[in-house]
Every structure is written in C-alpha cells, then in structure tokens.
Amino acid sequence: MAKVYFIGAGPGDPELLTLKGKRIIDSSDVIIYAGSLVNAAILEGCKEDAKIYNSASMNLDEVLEVTVNAINEGKDVARVHTGDPSIYGAIREQIDPLEEKGVECEVIPGVSSFTASAAAMKKEFTLPNVSQTVICTRMEGRTPVPEEESLEKLASHKASMAIFLSVGMINKVIEKLTIHYPVTTPVAVVQRATWPDQKIVLGTLENIAEKVADENITKQAQILVGNFLGDEYELSKLYDKSFTHMFREGK
Template sequence: MKKIYIIGAGPGDPELITVKGRKKVEEADIIIYAGSLVNKGIIGCRKKDSEVYNSASMTLDEVIDVIEKGVEEGKKVVRVHTGDPSIYGAIREQMDRLDKLNIEYEVIPGVSSFVASAAAIKKEFTLPDVSQTVICTRLEGRTKVPESENLESLASHKASMAIFLSVHMIDDVVKKLIPHYGEDCPVAVVQRATWEDEKIVIGTLKNISKKVKEENITKTAQILVGNFLGNKYSLSKLYDKNFSHEYRSGKK
C-alpha cells in the first residue's frame, strides 16, 4: 500500500510528540522534517539507517519527489511538521499533490505551540464570564491575510487570542489591539515554548513591545492576549455542587 504519515511533532519538547507519532518516526525508512522549527531530538529515536531530509531547504516539488520515490520503493515515509500540522503547516498543498499521485496519507495531530504556551504560563483560555472563544491568527506580512480577518476586526470580539508568526511586528500588533482591548490588557509572549531555552515575557499592551525588544525576541514566539491572563473569573458550573448534569445530581 502506498501510504505516508504526516506527523505533528509538538511544540519542541521531544516528549510532547504523541505516542503514535513517535512510533511512526521509530519505524520510518525516510523522514522529511521541518528542520528550521522541529527540535532534532524529535527524530532522535529513528532507525540508524533511515534517510533524513530537512525540508527547510527544499521546495514542494522536491518534498513530493522524495515521498513518491520512497513509496515506490516500498519504504515507510513520514513527514514531520512542527506543532500541529493543521495550523500554519502548509500541508493542504502537499495532500493535494499526494491525492493526484494516488498516495494515501494519514495525519497524526500534535500539540500546537499556542496551547503549549498557555501551559507554560499556567493559564486557561476559556474562563467562565471572561472568554469562551479562542482566536488563532497572525498579522499580515509576506503572507496575506483575508481582509475580513484583519487583526482589528478580530480584536473587536475581545476574545482570548493567540497570535502566531508576528512577534517581529510587535509594535504593529499592539497598535491594532489597543483600541479594542485597552492598553492595560494583559499580554504574554512565549518564545520557544517547551524548549530548554524557553523564554516568557509578561506585560500589558502598554509595555509589552518594550519588554519584548529588551529580551531580543524576534521569532518563534506566541503572543497571547486577553483578560484570561488576569485573575477575575467565575467558577465553572462543571464542579459546582449546586449544578446538576448527566453524571451528577446537584444539591437540592
């Protein structure tokens, strides 16, 4: 069977790849991994004789050629992406090419950097009476963003927000957010969440730009914004002794 595996490697810590994903890496004959973002320790469990390709220096055509050749030779091929491949992973274009080649594929999800960042700062995105919505987005750069999804429009909802791929434009991010969240809104910037050199900067929209620049954070960082970073919220109904649900009767 012509089949490959597209694997989410997680945010960085080699122990945060899923058990299923790690097993596929261990079994692989050919590994294509996003070397500019994926911790090389993720593929440290590979077979000694496996072939390894770093896609950071490859084109889409080159990636597909390696996959096609591998499956034709009956080899097990895995494609390793950072975080979860469905978020800014550019996997749709790869899957469409594989469909045309009649190469079957399975996507194995991974832990995204935005949830790893929330874990690093010990916060919950969906606090009762604060926010029940999480927006994952990015500021427009060389890659365009649909006009209907511009940062100002999304910020108007005042939801919990995780901003990818934008820390190098932190001044612009702040400028677009302040009119909606206010300059006192808490912000956390987490660089390389779960890596050994993880860096966390906490501030407000008023001072976060200065703090980020002082720490020389210019890439591979999440910008988390919203009042979920504060300390005011309501307790969940889930564990409320007076609240009944399918598995528990509340007090009368």
Template sequence: MENKLYFIGAGPGDPDLITVKGRRILSEADVIIYAGSLVSNEHFKYCKENVEVYNSASMTLEEVIDVIAKSHKENKKTVRLHTGDPAIYGAIKEQMDELEKLDIPYEVIPGVSSFTAAAAAIQKEFTLPNVSQTIILTRVEGRTPVPEKENLERLASIGASMALFLSVNMIDKVVEKLKKGYGRNVPVAVIQRATWGDQKCVIGTLDDIAEKVKEENITKTAQILVGDFINCEYDKSLLYDGSFTHMFRQGKDENSSN
C-alpha cells in the same frame, strides 16, 4: 505500517510532547522529511539507524513531493514531520493536493500546538467563565496577506482570548492594531520557544509588551497571547459546582440523609 505518507505533528519543542502514535510511526519510518530547526533532533533517537532524513527548510514543495513519490514507489515508510500541529499554519493542504494527484494515500497524526504549549508555559487557561469562551488563532499580515475580514483590529474588537502566530517580529504593528481593536489596555504574554530548554516568557500589557519583547531580543519562534484571561477575576466553572447537576453527578435529595 501501510505504504502511505504520514503527516505527524511533532509538538512545540519538547520531544516528549509528540503523541504515542506519532512516535511509534516515526520509529518505523524509512524516510523522514522534517521541518528544520523547528523540530527537535531528539526525535531521531527513536528512529532506525539507517533512516533517510531530509530537512525541508531548504526544499521546495516540488522537491518534497519528489522525495515522497520516490519513497512510495520503493515501498519505503515515509513521515513528513511537522512542528506543533500540522493543521495550524502547517502548509499541508498543498502537499495533500499533490499526493492526491499521484494517488499516494496519506494520514494526518495531530500534535500539541504551540499555542496550547504557550498557555501551559505561563500556567493560564484561555476559556475562563464570564471572561472568554472563545479563542482566536490568527496572525498579523506580513509577506503573507490576511483576508480583510480577518483584520487584527476587527478580531480584537470581539474581546476573545487570542493567540498570534508568526507575528512577534512585527510586535509594534501588532500592539498598534490590538490597541485600536480592544480599545483599552489588556494583558499580553509573549512566549518564545515554548517547552524548549531555552523557553522564555515575557508578561505585560499592550502598553509595555513591545518594549519588554525588544529588551529580551525576541524576534522569532514566539507566541503572542492576548486577553483578560492572563490576569483577571473570573467565575468558577459550574462543572465542579456541587449545586450543578449533570448526567454524571445527580443532585442529592434534600430529604435524604445520605
């Protein structure tokens, strides 16, 4: 493994949902900085016995970079293990900027995001024909602000399928904004710790989801999925329609006996 920092998406929870490439590189690492309780300790079963492990939950950006810089100088193979996919709410840009200042090369290995894991948990498809062909990944503003042009009410007014990160602790605020945006009652699913052993799924509508979430005591580590895709009528895809031709399936000649 080249002497560079590897950002690896560990997946949403189930340790088998890391990519083959991610696990291979992880198994070769001398140093791992991982995202605390969001990443399963099961991943460490595949690591070297003497691997150095740091929990970034209690570390500042400067401390993380210091560990990486020291490991790089000592020619140690280093992994920054993130939950889900590091490109989504992973705060990796600020880390990459610091690495570039230090001329430390890096590579990003994608992972399974919690929003796709949540859809899998309730066995739904975000992009149903004639229902929605767009998925909006967003969050409601909390301590971290959201640009005004990305206000949840405005996004909801589009009517697309939605996945909200980092918002379940403000479920009442989320519901209020979604009701104003959608202008009607729509299906909602809340999935806590998707693919973990203690995964919990709650399905309802904007009218009752807040109450159901509170009854289940879901306050963190959950995805909020919103949209008609959760429960609706839909058109079948043309992909498997026998009358629809494409480069891999040509239509049969009407006069052919084959």
C-alpha cells in the same frame, strides 16, 4: 501499501510528541522533518537505515519528489511538522498533489505552540465570564490575510487571542489591537515554548512591545492577548456542587 504520515511533532519538548507519532517516526523508512523548528531529538530511536531529510533547505517540489520516490519504492514516509500540522502547517499543498497521484496520506495531530504557551503559564483560554472563544491568527506579512480577518476586526470581539508568526511586527500588532482592547489588557509573549531556553515576557498592550525589545525576541514566539491572563473569573459549573449533570446529582 506505502503511506505518507504528516506528523505534528509538538512545540519542542520531544516528550510532547504523541505515542502514535513516535511509533510511526521510529518505523518509517524515510523521514522528512522541518529542521528549522522541530527538535531533532524526536529522531532518536528511528531505524538505523532510515533516510532523513531536513526540509528547511528544501522547496516544495523537492519534498514531493523525495516523497513520491519513496512511496514508489514501497517505503513509508514520516513528514514531520512543528506543532500541529493543521495550524500554519502548509500541509494541503503537499497532500493535494500526493493524493492526485494516488498516494495515501494520514495526518497525526500534535500539540500546538499556542496551547503549549498557555500551559507554560498554567493559564486557561476559556475562563467563565471572561472569555469562551479563542482566536488563532497572524499579522499580514509576506503571506496576506483576508481583509475580513484583519487583526483589528478580530480584536473587536475582545476574545482570548493567540497570534502566530508576528512577534517581529509587534509594534504593528499592538497598534491594531488597541483599536478595541484597552491598553491595560494583559499580554504574554512566549518564545520557544517547552524548549530548555523557553522565555516568557508578561505585560500589557501598553508596555509589552518595549519588554519584548529589551529581551530581543524577534521570532519563534506566541503573542497571547486577553483577560484570561488575569486573575478575575467565575468558577465553572462543571464542578459546582449545586450543579446537576448526567454523572452527578447536585447538592
């Protein structure tokens, strides 16, 4: 029976596509990919007769029409999203109507831009005695944010934070964050993580907006905030030689 696979293509580097995602893209009869964000190199190796659609110029009804028509013809569909489809992937609005029609769907996770951005800097969101929580969020724009999830309320936790889809409003972001974070809090803005033209801008809440403006970064960037970007932290218990766990006796 034909099936629709929602595949996370990762942040940009085609080698960060999972083995399963690559296998399904290469074997699918129809591929619909988010061409405005997904690296087209992930299509290399697909079937010569595969029908390929760039969803950047399609609306939801058009995507669903292509998908349902393919399924009715017994063809597998690879619906390829950027990053991980479960984070700002707009997949529910596709999966729900498809499943109502009896179409089988499967989601294949991918590397998210927020983890790719941390990896690009060799940083860890969850440092002992610094932060054990990561908040993934966005500024309110044309898509609203629930009032209880406003940026200033989330900032009150002073946890590690990854802010999506908001670099074009960075001055407003900083205004809301500094209600709770000290202005000396480190910030990183990572544009197009893992792409050949990746750009990393480092600063603090006090100066990052100016630095981002100087670099002309207005889209496709993560804003990472928190003391996890600094250099002060405790060692983990996991590898502490005095710490005993089920696989090792402490000394």
